Amino acid sequence: MSVIERLDELYAIGGGRGANRLGGSREEDEAHELVAGWMREAGLEVSVDSTRNLFGRLPGRRPELEEVWTGSHLDSVPEGGRFDGALGVVGGLEAVARAGRRERTLAVVAFRDEEGCSGPGCAGSRGFCESGAPRPGSFLELHVEQGPRLERLGAPLAVVTGIVATARGEVVFEGEPGHAGTTPMAARRDALVEAAEFVLGLPAAAAAVEDSVATVGRLSVEPGASNVIPGRVVLSVDVRAPDDAGLEQILADVPGVLRRSAAVAMAEEPTAALRQEVERLALPVVELASGAGHDAGVLASAGVPTAMLFVRSLNGGISHSPEELSDEADVELGIQVLTGALARLGAVD
Ligand code: HGY
Numbered sequence: 001m002s003v004i005e006r007l008d009e010l011y012a013i014g015g016g017r018g019a020n021r022l023g024g025s026r027e028e029d030e031a032h033e034l035v036a037g038w039m040r041e042a043g044l045e046v047s048v049d050s051t052r053n054l055f056g057r058l059p060g061r062r063p064e065l066e067e068v069w070t071g072s073h074l075d076s077v078p079e080g081g082r083f084d085g086a087l088g089v090v091g092g093l094e095a096v097a098r099a100g101r102r103e104r105t106l107a108v109v110a111f112r113d114e115e116g117c118s119g120p121g122c123a124g125s126r127g128f129c130e131s132g133a134p135r136p137g138s139f140l141e142l143h144v145e146q147g148p149r150l151e152r153l154g155a156p157l158a159v160v161t162g163i164v165a166t167a168r169g170e171v172v173f174e175g176e177p178g179h180a181g182t183t184p185m186a187a188r189r190d191a192l193v194e195a196a197e198f199v200l201g202l203p204a205a206a207a208a209v210e211d212s213v214a215t216v217g218r219l220s221v222e223p224g225a226s227n228v229i230p231g232r233v234v235l236s237v238d239v240r241a242p243d244d245a246g247l248e249q250i251l252a253d254v255p256g257v258l259r260r261s262a263a264v265a266m267a268e269e270p271t272a273a274l275r276q277e278v279e280r281l282a283l284p285v286v287e288l289a290s291g292a293g294h295d296a297g298v299l300a301s302a303g304v305p306t307a308m309l310f311v312r313s314l315n316g317g318i319s320h321s322p323e324e325l326s327d328e329a330d331v332e333l334g335i336q337v338l339t340g341a342l343a344r345l346g347a348v349d
């Protein structure tokens with residue numbers, strides 16, 4: 001079964017438009033069961049940890065050495081794309097199988113609930129890092145770029161330099177519910193009007209910090225009746241900036257307490273392994289920072305030597321959408337680079 005066929009089978013789980021495997025859902029469980037079967041077929045030792053992350057291990061000749069891991073997530077956003085997360089798990093499984101037995105144990109991992117559609121995100125990788133379980137000697141994540149830069153550059157792959165600083169959470173606006181027909185405008189405390197003014201001010205706050213973004217993706221109005229003045233609004237806020245100082249500058253205008261993830265750099269040794277493989281294939285060595293958050297960011301922040309490899313996104317780089325697209329040839333190149341890097345890191349110098 002090819003990587004693309006496996007991505008298609010995962011994509012079909014849950015039905016509907018796009019990928020619908022929300023973190024914690026039956027569909028995410030179904031994806032984990034499907035991939036666990038593929039891991040067994042590949043002869044890997046399958047296990048699940050205390051945070052329900054899925055592992056497939058190819059034991060090394062010297063199992064006492066620190067392991068080399070690759071992987072990503074199998075959950076998706078609602079109506080997500082075919083490649084986000086799943087490519088890193090299915091492609092990682094393929095790369096481990098191709099790399100074969102090495103001195104070090106090679107493992108592919110599917111972390112739970114990376115998207116955090118109902119929470120802060122990266123629940124599985126955070127749970128792993130907080131569990132006190134032995135950690136890998138290095139972690140590599142293969143992922144689609146989810147942006148337009150590689151398509152514009154005409155390059156199939158990029159080595160990731162780091163992951164931006166992010167803040168995510170909810171902001172609550174309290175007003176005073178009242179009768180829509182009998183309450184004079186001057187006497188109102190309309191929570192939705194206050195929330196709307198905040199939402200409209202956010203783009204300017206982000207624009208003031210170069211290469212930063214801010215998004216309100218979800219908003220709820222209470223009590224939610226057409227003839228009642230909104231008494232309460234709860235909205236989601238997602239802010240990203242190249243560094244922590246820029247993030248705090250934007251957050252100065254955001255009420256409430258959001259969960260922050262510091263900007264984090266990728267580690268030199270695993271990154272060099274990826275870069276050397278890109279060069280070995282005579283491909284252009286492009287280096288990009290990631291505007292998207294990833295499990296790799298959690299492991300890197302926890303001190304695990306971590307690296308990422310991006311595969312070109314087409315269609316203008318659209319992601320978190322059924323329109324997400326990468327071509328098979330680029331996916332194959334990404335897997336070849338990952339395979340070579342796993343083999344390098346799996347050897348003992
Ligand atoms: O939102 C993100 O950056 C990632 O797709 N979870």
Ligand code: MN
Pocket residue numbers: 073084085114143293294
């Ligand atoms: Mn992802």
Ligand code: MN
Pocket residue numbers: 077084115320
């Ligand atoms: Mn995503």
